[in-house]
Amino acid sequence: MIDLSLNEVETLCAKAARGAGFSWGLAEDIGRAARRIAVEDENWGMAMLCLAENAQSLTAPDPARAARWRKGEADKPAQTPLCPIRTAALLLDAPLPASALPLAILGVGLPVWLDAMLRRSAMRVARPAGLAKRADVVIEHRAEIERPATGRRGAIDERTLAALNSFAARTYVPESERSRMRGAGGGRVDDE
Amino acid sequence: MTAIALRPPEVVMCLERLGAAHPTRLSFLRQLIRRATREKWRVRKHLFDLNDNGFGRAVYAVETSARTYSLVAFSTPLDDEKRSDRVIAQAWDTSYVLYDGLPDAAEIARLEANAPLQEAGRYTRSELVLARANKSVRLFEDVASALARGQQPDEEQLLGVGYLLRTTAVYGNGKFGIADRDEIAARPELAGSFQAEMLTVWLIRSFTLDLVDHIARCRNPAGAVRLAPQLRRALGVGNATGLGMAPFLVRHPLLTHNWFLARETALARVRAEPEAGEAERKIFEQALADLAQRVARWHSDDDRQAAATRSLAADLDRLAENLDRLLAKPQPWDALYRFAEEHFSLEGQEACVSLMLEPHGALVDELGDIMKADETPGHAIDGGMDCASLRQALLDCYSWARAIDFAQPAANARFWYVSAEKLEPRLGERFEEDGAELEQPLATARDALSLAAALAQEPAPASVADFLLRRPEWRHAVRRAQIVAKFPYAEIHDNLIGAELRPVDILRAKLAFFGARSFDPRSDRWLRIALFSGEPLIEDVATMAGEAA
Numbered sequence: 070m071i072d073l074s075l076n077e078v079e080t081l082c083a084k085a086a087r088g089a090g091f092s093w094g095l096a097e098d099i100g101r102a103a104r105r106i107a108v109e110d111e112n113w114g115m116a117m118l119c120l121a122e123n124a125q126s127l128t129a130p131d132p133a134r135a136a137r138w139r140k141g142e143a144d145k146p147a148q149t150p151l152c153p154i155r156t157a158a159l160l161l162d163a164p165l166p167a168s169a170l171p172l173a174i175l176g177v178g179l180p181v182w183l184d185a186m187l188r189r190s191a192m193r194v195a196r197p198a199g200l201a202k203r204a205d206v207v208i209e210h211r212a213e214i215e216r217p218a219t220g221r222r223g224a225i226d227e228r229t230l231a232a233l234n235s236f237a238a239r240t241y242v243p244e245s246e247r248s249r250m251r252g253a254g255g256g257r258v259d260d261e
Numbered sequence: 262m263t264a265i266a267l268r269p270p271e272v273v274m275c276l277e278r279l280g281a282a283h284p285t286r287l288s289f290l291r292q293l294i295r296r297a298t299r300e301k302w303r304v305r306k307h308l309f310d311l312n313d314n315g316f317g318r319a320v321y322a323v324e325t326s327a328r329t330y331s332l333v334a335f336s337t338p339l340d341d342e343k344r345s346d347r348v349i350a351q352a353w354d355t356s357y358v359l360y361d362g363l364p365d366a367a368e369i370a371r372l373e374a375n376a377p378l379q380e381a382g383r384y385t386r387s388e389l390v391l392a393r394a395n396k397s398v399r400l401f402e403d404v405a406s407a408l409a410r411g412q413q414p415d416e417e418q419l420l421g422v423g424y425l426l427r428t429t430a431v432y433g434n435g436k437f438g439i440a441d442r443d444e445i446a447a448r449p450e451l452a453g454s455f456q457a458e459m460l461t462v463w464l465i466r467s468f469t470l471d472l473v474d475h476i477a478r479c480r481n482p483a484g485a486v487r488l489a490p491q492l493r494r495a496l497g498v499g500n501a502t503g504l505g506m507a508p509f510l511v512r513h514p515l516l517t518h519n520w521f522l523a524r525e526t527a528l529a530r531v532r533a534e535p536e537a538g539e540a541e542r543k544i545f546e547q548a549l550a551d552l553a554q555r556v557a558r559w560h561s562d563d564d565r566q567a568a569a570t571r572s573l574a575a576d577l578d579r580l581a582e583n584l585d586r587l588l589a590k591p592q593p594w595d596a597l598y599r600f601a602e603e604h605f606s607l608e609g610q611e612a613c614v615s616l617m618l619e620p621h622g623a624l625v626d627e628l629g630d631i632m633k634a635d636e637t638p639g640h641a642i643d644g645g646m647d648c649a650s651l652r653q654a655l656l657d658c659y660s661w662a663r664a665i666d667f668a669q670p671a672a673n674a675r676f677w678y679v680s681a682e683k684l685e686p687r688l689g690e691r692f693e694e695d696g697a698e699l700e701q702p703l704a705t706a707r708d709a710l711s712l713a714a715a716l717a718q719e720p721a722p723a724s725v726a727d728f729l730l731r732r733p734e735w736r737h738a739v740r741r742a743q744i745v746a747k748f749p750y751a752e753i754h755d756n757l758i759g760a761e762l763r764p765v766d767i768l769r770a771k772l773a774f775f776g777a778r779s780f781d782p783r784s785d786r787w788l789r790i791a792l793f794s795g796e797p798l799i800e801d802v803a804t805m806a807g808e809a810a
Contacts, residue, residue: 071383072383072385072438073438074386074434074435074436074438074439074440074441075435075441075443076434076435076436076441076442077435077436077437077438091733092733092734092735092736092737093702093734093736093737094729094733094734094735094736094737094738094739094740095733095736097640097736097737097740098640098736101637101640129730129733130730132727132730132731135727135730155730155733158729158730158733158736159644159726159729159730161641161642161644162642162643162644162645162725162726162729163644163645163724163726163727189637219441219443219444219447220386220444222386238681240679240699241678241679241680241681241684241699242678242679242680242681242687242689242695242696242699243681243682243695243696244680244681244682244683245694245695247693247694248680248687248689248694249682
């Protein structure tokens with residue numbers, strides 16, 4: 070196992086999320102949420118890998134479904150699992166009215182991410198489902214917003230780390246001879 | 262007292278002015294020195310186990326009010342051809358760890374196996390900062406030789422360079438497994454921006470001075486002399502900084518805002534003072550004389566910096582000639598600033614800002630406390646805002662960008678990317694190199710204008726949350742726009758992908774906040790600087806009278 074700092078967890082997961090196809094802004098959100106998972110769960114690496122590997126099969130809530138949530142109407146599941154990141158982003162951007170809570174959302178993919186994304190908000194997942202691939206969840210009001218924990222680390226096994234690094238590597242640009250020459254501008258050998 | 266408005270962001274945040282920034286008494290190393298002096302921090306050499314050639318290990322323990330921190334230093338042989346300023350180099354003359362507490366023998370052995378490897382090593386939460394430095398080869402040898410002969414080195418040569426070793430990287434905040442910033446953020450002595458990093462560099466400075474003394478004494482135990490106290494105090498630690506640091510100010514908009522807000526608030530307070538007291542005038546005159554002396558020694562082969570330094574020297578002469586007249590006016594410091602604004606180069610104007618703050622510690626030092634930020638609040642998006650309001654906020658905040666035509670190749674000439682080989686930020690040529698599809702989100706002005714155009718296609722009352730549900734690709738730009746609308750110094754008011762961009766301007770602005778001097782651009786994308794030159798030695802602060810710095 071390799072012990073990462075939480076900043077390394079956040080940076081790695083943001084890059085891997087971007088590499089998996091999430092937008093830059095969502096990738097930032099995912100990095101922060103990964104940090105929260107790592108604080109409490111040794112399986113943060115696997116949670117991130119599942120998210121990266123399944124990114125393309127998760128779907129965003131459609132506007133009609135989102136409108137039903139806001140009105141407090143019963144949810145109707147879609148064929149494909151609901152993207153926990155896109156769902157959480159919507160709930161964070163436009164918090165549900167108190168009258169709509171608690172709210173059951175059906176067929177959420179990787180609900181651990183919905184829980185982590187909402188961790189610093191006034192909402193929470195009522196009974197977190199751990200690393201389930203897909204689950205129905207209940208969003209409820211959270212009375213007190215948690216303070217971030219300190220003194221924690223993010224342990225990860227080498228294989229999962231390598232897999233996440235390969236997602237992150239999709240955001241890197243290979244060097245050309247020309248860019249290699251230009252580099253960061255620093256001198257090759259310092260003889261002064 | 263007539264209040265003075267803060268200089269607006271369109272003046273403060275343009276790259277040309279950022280590239281003329283000077284350190285002030287609010288700079289991070291000055292904040293650290295003030296606290297250490299006030300709290301009488303004590304430093305002792307816990308271990309100094311170097312051979313006759315200066316290779317081995319040393320531990321410097323610093324006792325603050327609440328805790329002990331230790332600089333663990335390793336000095337190793339290095340072939341000359343491996344000595345490089347580049348952050349991606351693989352070997353160094355010296356490597357360092359700032360350790361949380363006092364390491365025992367087992368911990369020192371663990372660090373000795375890892376610290377010289379830097380990125381290739383792994384670290385724990387006991388390590389707060391990781392750094393390495395190379396000797397300034399010729400100067401280091403000249404100084405060691407002179408001291409071994411029983412002579413002091415040539416002062417002009419020594420101060421012309423200004424340091425014996427130059428750091429090529431100083432890492433904090435969890436890099437390579439070291440402690441997260443969160444772990445020290447609640448400790449008063451390290452809560453401010455980059456205080457752990459500055460403490461590390463301050464201790465490295467003492468180690469470099471002891472290292473050269475040690476080598477000289479080993480060469481000639483009977484006849485060597487120690488480096489003279491005034492030379493020890495004059496020397497700092499060098500640093501080479503390249504593109505890797507440039508995105509920091511863009512990626513930390515709230516922190517950037519707070520740094521500039523503190524400095525601009527300090528300037529406005531000083532300008533609003535109704536008169537200049539005798540004590541303040543004396544301190545100002547001394548600071549002016551010190552700066553003039555530094556400027557005379559400020560060497561750079563960079564044509565633009567050399568010209569700017571010449572202009573600065575002329576500006577300082579003119580300031581000295583007009584000082585009595587200006588300080589006799591009502592609101593004398595405002596008169597002085599206005600005179601600088603009217604007559605001086607940007608380099609001269611920003612030097613004046615620094616000089617004006619110098620005598621006014623009682624008025625401005627508390628502003629140091631706001632120069633930190635938890636970026637979390639800025640992370641939340643106000644999705645309840647309507648698209649028309651967000652578009653208007655963008656047009657207002659980025660009005661300066663509307664003059665840029667991104668359809669022109671020169672305005673869109675570059676792209677920021679992360680190199681697969683070096684894992685470091687790089688700047689590519691969009692129309693000449695591959696990889697632009699992997700561009701990092703640092704094209705702030707272009708993205709802001711493009712977002713405004715996308716919002717124009719939306720129904721005016723549509724919510725930002727609904728817009729982002731359909732267009733998640735704009736999430737980073739929406740987040741930034743809402744931050745910039747609230748925090749005016751959060752954004753650099755220039756095109757960061759234009760053909761004319763000089764990344765060293767961004768680097769200089771950040772380094773000036775650290776407290777760097779002697780800016781020496783070596784190209785448009787990297788520069789050398791000195792830290793702590795002319796400042797007290799850390800081992801002296803416990804016995805210094807009053808509040809220094």
